[in-house]
Amino acid sequence: MLTYLILIGGLLGLFLGGDWLVKGASGLALRFGVAPMIVGAVVVGFGTSTPELLVSLNAALGGQPGIAIGNVIGSNIANILLVLGTAAVIGPLVLTFAEFRKDLLWMAGAVLILPYAFWSGEVSLVEGLVLVGALAVYLVISLKGSRGEVEDIDAPANLWANIGLTLLGLGAVVLGAHYLVQSASIIARDFGISEAMIGLSIVAIGTSLPELATTVMAAIRGERDIALGNIVGSNIFNILAILGITAVVTPVPVDARFMAVDTPVVIAITLALLALVYFVGRMNRLVGGAMLAGYVAYIALTGGL
Template sequence: MTYLFLVIGFAGLFIGGELLVRGAVGIARKFGLSPLVIGLTVVGFGTSMPELLVSVQAALGGTPAIAMGNVVGSNIANVLLILGAAAVIAPVGIAFGPLRRDLAVMLAATLALWGMILGGYLGRIEGLILFGGLLAFLWAALRSGTVEANDKLLTLDPPPLWRSGLIAVAGLVGLLISARLLIDSATEIARAFGISEAVIGLTIVAIGTSLPELATSVVAAMRRQADIAVGNVVGSNIFNILAILGLTALIAPIPVDARFAGIDMALAFAAAAGLAFASWKWGRLGRPAGAALLLVYGGYVAAMAVI
């Protein structure tokens, strides 16, 4: 029955995330935001709602290692697994100009988190600093998010505001229920097999909560809407650190397993730095690069299974 609840939790996160994003994009289009900003904020943050709900509930439930592992693991999966899969389907443009500020924020947030957890603890002061960074980022992103005349995403009339709002609320309710099922079943499985909660958070929970990002970016790649795919990943990684860990630490300070400050944060930073470098140097991720990202992620997950 525990495994059934785990599967239901995964499926619920996927469906709830899809509904939330669909509703949120409709609302954003109604207010005239550009596709890149929709990807960075509404879609990127909307697809991170599973991580937020799982992490907060994990902290409140006395399993903070899952909260930290969920965020760090999701940020690794977002670049290596999700952008890798999107690039294999269709080469993804990552023009440096429009993304310069946001890539810098992602790198700075990752580096700041790495420094904060070196002491083995993420307290309320650190949480407040992270959340303050989120508010500053949102202000800057929305301030520059004007619509361009040739934005294909916005050429069609947006759905009625009430319909988008109803869809978004339905998605949020689904996420709340699914997050509870996922966190309870994953914790029970970890304890039954003697697997640490940190490893469960870094792998099973992180992949599960990243399903909305995966679905959104893959669909965006298939529709040749690279702005949404890339903005989704960059926005999610920023939101995961600044909002999720910021809010979680404010609610319940997080004791941090020493392993996070080692290989896990090193890989998270390397993935973010690699994406920024590829954007600056080449401005795109082709199929070979996407395949390489998937191989690196596969190796990381395999290593987690034997550690």
């Protein structure tokens, strides 16, 4: 029972800490004159991916590579099928390809790098540097191409309040990540579940809670473009930043199932989302329901692998 309480506490720490970190970092960025487009696309996108980064680093350094990689791939799958699906069920999403073309193509390119990164059976320093290098290029392009406005950023106006909120959020996600990985590993061993599956499901959903909260609130408020933008930005960072930085810190062994099962799945649903935005430009409740059903089916069908 204590292990489950620790797991819930870790998830709560990630959820609240991610929210505080995003608000504080956004307030600081605006306070120091960072372009509004960068605040929305980069600061917030990276902020909501901070739990994934800390969980994967903790897992890799703790000798649990299945959780480290499963968290990255599982979060991308959950972001598209679970988070966007939930947002579409709440209210139909109108998706403009021209507005998100650059980021959508970068997201597709990021997942297509995965077979290269996993091919040798280990994400090594070299692959990590390639991913981090691609991230740097993406950030430079985003910075040069920044334009438009980000409105209604929910952050304190006071400088010290933003600093305090940022530090508080960082501390919460650090502790939340540590206890989530530890408790999830104990549960996995007790039930004979592989670390890969724990990373792909429980941990991935837990670290996607900031994206879920942000996207659902955006859908409720009718800010449909934010719903898609948050997911696209987060998925890019999950692969390029999180997997890349983790591999730079320590080589990450790759379970065979990731190459055989989960990588093809995340590539397929990413390209399907790209096609949906390009050819249809709309995601109604029926599509959202199908996405949620697809996520349940994925977890159910792959859980025993």
